[in-house]
Amino acid sequence: MTTVLDQRYQLLEQIGEGGMATVWRGLDLRLRRPVAIKALGAAMLHDPDMRQRFWREAQTIAALAHPAIVAVYDVSVGQDRAYVVMELVDGPSVAQVLESGPVPVAQALDIAAQTCAALTAAHAAGVVHRDITPGNLLLAGSGALKVCDFGIAAWEQDAYPALVAGTPGYTAPEQARGGPVDARTDLYGLGCVLYALITGAPPGPAAVPPHPAPPALADLIGRLTAPDPADRPESAAEVAAELDRLRADETAATQLFTAAGPATTRVMAAQPPAGRAQVPVPGPATAVDLPAVPVGRRGGNRWLRPVLVACGLVSAVTAVMLGLLLLQSAGQRAGVPMAGATSGPARSVAASPVAAARPDALLRSLTQEVDRLADSGAVDDRTARDLRKRLSDLDKRLRKDAGEGRSQAEDFIDRLQDLRRDGRLSPEAYDRLAELSGALVAALPRDNGNHD
Template sequence: MSSDQRRLADRYVLDAPIGRGGMGEVWRATDTVLGRQVAVKTIDLGRVTDESAAARFEREARVTAALSHPNVVTVHDTGVEGDTAYLVMELLPGPSLADRLQEGPLPVEDVVEVGRQVASALDAAHARGLVHRDIKPGNIVAAADGRVRVVDFGITQLGEAGAEQALTATHTVMGTAEYLAPEQATGGRVDGRADLYALGCVLFALLTGEPPFRGATPVATMMQHAHDPVPDVRTLRPDTPAWLAALVTSLLAKDPDDRPAGAAGVLESLESRTAPGGVAGAAAAAGAGATAVLQASGAEPTQRLAVGAPPPYVPAPVATPPPAGPGRPPERRRGSSGPLWVLVLVALLALGLLAWKLFGDTATPVATPSSTPSSSAPATSSAPAPTTQAPPPSSTPTPTPTPSATADPGQAVTDARAALLDEVRALQQEGTLDKDAQKTFDAAGRDIDKALRDRDAGALRTARDKLVQDYTKAVQDGKIPQDAASRLDPLVQSLSDAVDAYQG
């Protein structure tokens, strides 16, 4: 053993770091007693100012060791030596799904298989009252036996309220922004359905190469989860089977009550290849012309993982969905041809009559909106203006007023930049933010000032984009703590909005 290698419990030799997470550092290590390679996760208790972090680490060891499942990482040992707490786990060869996504979307069959294994792990965890709260591609890793393992239960929340509740208090946001359920993004109490939402985000990302929502900042992403409509996965991945698209949409429901009731139901859908509710082939979500993708046999699907070179995809047999019978509720269809054409024809006739009424009568001309009001057409009507009227037409509607809407856009950028830098310096003086992070913000501030002086909108956006990129990476890497990020996120977003409004 070299002099710079550490040994824990007089047994585990830490060879090299292989990753970092919100709860510590992960090392490739050697178990000198059993002579095998292991992964050791460590946390320096001497540097932890939040007492609950150490308690969460201890709980991770306890709950993960108690959860024996082929799709959950195996825990071998745990302990505390001096100021170092450690967790000894099986060493996974990888890659993680996050690594695999660097190569692009996965074959549909691999997505189904990965989803099946993760749903099985979640079903086992939820049955014990455990909520993972950070399901994402980086926490799903290929194991040596050909399966995938769910790792990092470091921010797990026990499903039932009790002594653990103080460790996962309401209004505390934990997890990764791109995979947070709406109720989790707003800091509310969550249950297993938050993990199902995250699984929906993972399936969406595996099918399309990107998560369903990604904003300029973590807080913008969380707000998209909470308010923006769910994208249709088939728009980005047309070969997605209808039943799988329906499952992903149901998992991404904003209201937890509208999602599948449990991981067991999701697992059943993935194994039987049916949409939620048991409609074979998800004909209900696919429209009249959709076909149902049925499993070729009753056997368990062949295990093909989203790592390495996937086997060629062979389409399964297809079948036309059965007609609705007396005991079958009518299906909601998007592609129904007969009634839809009637409605379209009626709508066209109505529009034609309306257009004739408005534009065919030359005695009463109707003013049409214009992007530039005419200065040579004074108002001639003596009638009072209506109390409510449509806003002036705009190519880009502004849902929420911003300082740039009522003030000089350049001044709005300056004000937003100053507010952000003031908060950064306040955090640095409090000891919450280190000097390196402050230097990043100061450098971005100088770039923004120069772009404003040059009245260069392109350079201003480039400076903003670099600031957002550096800021987001610092938050994800843990260099900017979560409590500091909660104060900085709104200010970064305000600056980004002001830059968008600036025209030079």
Template sequence: MIDVRLAGRYRLESEIGAGGMTGVWQAVDEVLERPVAVKILHRHLLSNQVFCDRFRKEALAAGALIHPNIVSVYDTGQHDEAPYVVMEYVAGGSLASRLGHGPLPPAEVSAIGAEVCTALAHAHRVGVVHRDLKPDNILISESGQVKVTDFAVAGAALGGDLTATGALLGTLSFLAPEVLEGGDPNPAADLYALGVVLFKALTGRSPRMAMDLGGGAGRAGPPAHPRDFRPEVPRDLDAAVARALSVNPAERFADAAELGLVLRSVAQARPARAVVSPAPVPPPPARNLSTPQPPAPPTPGDATSFVRSEGRWLAPVVLLVLVAIAVVIGVLQLSGKVSIIGGGNSNPPPAPKATETQVTLRPGGTMKPNPPAGDPYEHQDQLPLAFDGKPSTSWSTQWYPTPVFGGLRDAVGIYGDAGQPVALKRIEVDTTLPGWTAAIETSDDGQNWSAPGPSATMSPQQSFDVSALGSHRYWMVWITKLVSGPNGFQASIAEIKAFH
């Protein structure tokens, strides 16, 4: 074990990885008593002062990214003239290590890609572009949480002239054509890189050959399709990957959130029930082809004789039963309890069911007890999808390691705003991922909530009777237990509808 401390508090324990620009160490923050990861710039790059300054600047920008799908940057500094970045330690592994065992199931690839889109959407909204997205920079924790890392390192590298050093040699196949031609990296370039990641995760290969550094960057042909190499890839996923790989940035998705919606829809799709063909009827046994003999005449004791004898006494019995039924109906009709002919003393038909009117619920918010620092919401960016009237889009919780949120919290909630207090009759929750458990809570100010009502295990269209809850403005679906999915445990809501 080495005895090196950075800034007097980060004790290096073991080197856990190395890239073209940095070495990665597992360390311990002795002040906060927690594990951390430390990236230290390789010494052969220290002579490039422009790059070193940019490395520090990008680290500060990445430190402002606080999101559950982004590896947090805690600190930055310099040790023995080498800049370093202290980051969140993610126990688990990278997507690259997972792909070392072969391509992944399409549903799992979609789920991972959707989480990466959530991270990119957040970064792009605050003006940060990753610029070097690849499987090595996508980490998957032991609980299944997807986290994107190396925003700082990637930004510094592509801001300097490092091609001659070979620092980017391993990432060229993930760079967008316009970047290879000298254009500035932008959000569209990140979407292209994610398209390459998804293609590689589905097929085990890159959609195009890595460009030769000395050969210039030429425009590629039409984007490849994963189904060309793996026919079982769903068509929606295949089309999404191909669109992300479009040579023209304008033909890619409008933003990471749009791509994330498609990927999440594929990840949450229920597999179609297999159609089982009936077992073939075995051929009849071979018969003796000798001249057939006529059947023997029935004897008085055989089955034919029994059926004939049955018919002699069965007909009178049936007739007696019909007569008895007619007598009973006549008696009931005379007493006024039954009417065969309309009018007279017949009882009136039951009153028609009262009609319902749908109440418009606007997106209200999400709630997550015991949130990590800087993240008090549960996929807040997806909130409008539960109120947009489109069954094909969904809000979902994060992935958790157990049905009860991995012990991190007791529940999470998503609520709608009726605009004013209203007495509802029922709330309908539609989901493409049934089996999780929830209840309804109410509030008049969006801050103080009632106790949850009776819980229910979700069906694809689950109805909650809320007629006894009174008049309130805010109505929340309080999720208390998750259901198993491709990447852990989760709940998903396609639509929340209110009726009075």
């Protein structure tokens, strides 16, 4: 026997469940159309604040009539039952899509652009979603995207500093601290979604660039996920304009597969708890004369900042090599020569002997790090042997063909992900090894396919 709510809405099939509510596929018996019905859980019905929040969600979405936002048809809140009747999106969430791995860069840009359209409408109405995640982005069969679940949305003028709710891995630092939120809070979530679309997981504390994203897209993601809201783009409309330029660039739309080859390569850090933005520096850093990098009107690229304090986290030599590799990449993205730290004439990073460090030096650093982790007990003997064997094979490959070695280095990163997923690598060990491996991949030439 099926359940019918208020003699109108028939519950057909449960299609989702969260901590507070259950979502059903339903049928509007009066209008004969399919609907989604979000019913508040029985444990929450007795909480007047939760019932009020349910009202708020319905009112919030109803005020945001936009094709990229799930529409609300009806709402009912009582002492014994509370539900919202919404548009049924017959398709997967972006989170479900990501279960199969990263998506092509063109699809990532399209998802981000449609999300920006919804956020532009929400922010214009003074509404901050506060939980932009792959699970709250639904894809219809036509490819149209719908933003859903405004359950913790806040009217911007209210700010709700005490409400910290969000999703780990996608929550902006200011929200995690319980501070005021604004449109840039949602842009942080969008940046994390873009990162996940490219790599398969949201960014972690190691600030690993979203390989293999095109440089311009990596730069945008870095600014979106800047820890300081002041370093992020100011509006969803501004981000949409950048995405339009990227989408119009056919090179950006194809570069993912050019870089990754037949098997998509992922570089991702472990998902940290909310409020992960700060990078601790346990000891004094060795002074290093690093070049200054012009990064536009805001200096918010998160891929550069952690490198400047990395000497307190790793050995000085490794930190300098990794830092200069990333700084060189940033200079190429900016399209301008990199100025020296002093007022002398401009010089390129390539002029520095440290920046010219060979891949074999980076490979030695990786091997030494595996040894250090094994000696400290952070990695068990079996895992250490596995990693040493792979690094030894990679060394032999690099001596034979550096181009093919790049592909094998990318395979090593995939192996790190498998070990982390299986619990054989701690998040800290994974972050450290993935960071060094990413630097190695960046230092290796691409395989041009000529092996005569």
